Amino acid sequence: MLATEKPRHDLRWLVAAGLIPILLCLLFTLLEAGQMVKRQLAVTSSMLMSQAENISDRARVMTASLQEYKNHRCADIKDELQEYGSMHPYFRSVGLIENGNVICSSTFGERQDSIEDIIRRPLPPEHKDLWSLSVAGTSGVNNRPAVLFMHEDRDGFASYALVDGQYFIDFIWAAGMRHDYDISMKFGDGFAMFSGVPATRQSDKQWGNHTLNTHSDRYAITLNVTSSRSELLYNWRQVLLSLMPMALILSLLFVALTSNWLKRKSSFRDEIRRGIERSEFSVHYQPVFNLQTQKFSGAEALMRWQRPDGHWVRPDVFISAAESEGMIVPLTRYLLQRVIQDSAQWQLEPGFHLSVNLAAEHLQHDEFMSDIRAFAAGMDHLKPTITLELTERSLIGEDRMVSQRLAELRREGIIIAIDDFGTGHCALSYLQTFPLDYLKIDRGFVNTIESVDGETPVLDAIISLADKLALKVVAEGVENEMQLRYLQNHGVSFIQGYYFARPMESAVLSEWLQEHNGSVPQEPTTR
Structure with a gap:
């Protein structure tokens, strides 16, 4: 047929x-x-x-x-x-x-x-x-x-x-x-x-x-x-x-x-x-540094695709294609299964934050709740804190249904974050409408930082908004000490970017965390 x-x-x-x-x-x-x-x-x-x-x-x-x-x-x-x-x-x-x-x-x-x-x-x-x-x-x-x-x-x-x-x-x-x-x-x-x-x-x-x-x-x-x-x-x-x-x-x-x-x-x-089917997709993990505890307290799971000829397909290309071709749900399910498989070899402290990205189509899928609960059950041996990163577009549409699902998952101990905030079409009222815990600042706003003592009006407004809404802030794409100092001076606690670590394969993650959580980069001094 x-x-x-x-x-x-x-x-x-x-x-x-x-x-x-x-x-x-x-x-x-x-x-x-x-x-x-x-x-x-x-x-x-x-x-x-x-x-x-x-x-x-x-x-x-x-x-x-x-x-x-x-x-x-x-x-x-x-x-x-x-x-x-x-x-x-x-x-x-x-x-x-x-x-x-x-x-x-x-x-x-x-x-x-x-x-x-x-x-x-x-x-x-x-x-x-x-x-x-x-x-x-x-x-x-x-x-x-x-x-x-x-x-x-x-x-x-x-x-x-x-x-x-x-x-x-x-x-x-x-x-x-x-x-x-x-x-x-x-x-x-x-x-x-x-x-x-x-x-x-x-x-x-x-x-x-x-x-x-x-x-x-x-x-x-x-x-x-x-x-x-x-x-x-x-x-x-x-x-x-x-x-x-x-x-x-x-x-x-x-x-x-x-x-x-x-x-x-x-x-x-x-x-x-x-x-x-051929397991060409793999998962890399990029650690997230906690400025308050001075430790790497989490990591984001990032999908990667290497073709049999050795060519790497850019994530923005194949994820966009998967969304338009109706393959994003199968691809996300594959991601969740790979993370469960990878975690079998990890040794992590309980409460370690593990973030996965979800698409709007999956969030509104009939089997979304069962998929997330199955993932949580598969990771239960590590007692991690699972964070679901949603794009702003995910929150537009079925407001009531999405809000109910997210609230139910939060009651089960799962954390909800908005990814790449400020780059989509989300109304600010959605930040109050939906149950959220974290707000992730897109690297595009981080790149606007020109000096430690300078001003970045849009970035500052986002940080201030998150503070008023009692949302924790994660800054993505941090690549140098100047950006790190600026963010620290403005109260941002969680840093993700090449300044600390690039995305790495599962086999490297556990050892890398044990090694670097004992000798993290020195905290920059403030003026």
């Missing part, structure tokens, strides 16, 4: 790596195609609006010119009106109105008709002196739209110009033909002139259609331009053809990189498992 699950899992990774660039390309090109359609709609709308405003300007000039014929008899001016209507483009008819009735026009001369009868609809109830209205047809031309432009004064006199709507329809058709747009245009609250199928057709509500509604700043003109789905798909295809080759190349590259990563990942996981 396991043999088939792993290839399937890897295959999913490879498929995902290959699809991601292609899917992103499809998404990006679709969005870009949509933007292209919107830009095309804006250009078309601007062109049509400009043309409609140009015709409106001509109509406005015409109605203003006709105002000079107020109080003239139609018989005297009808020839001039006919000349206006025939000589100027766009106009179907021009004329004069009094109290809602046409009193003279270029089309019918002195024949009087109601303007409402001519446009076959009521006039707008509220309108300005200058206004326009598109209509479906007129009494003279029933089946062709027109646009009425009016210029009224307060005495009930008005001049009008009736523009043939076919001009607008021709412009609309020419603008929309290339892109298969549905375009409608109306003046005021009037009839919507359109080309082809009305813009309100059902397909407008389907996926892929884009609609742009614009209004003139100068006239009561409303323009509606709607693109079809085919226009979006056409633009999408064009963009896709230009970018898909690059997406395919990226897809192949991602597959190759993922395949290489999976091989390395699988290889590292398998190598750690084989390393455990």
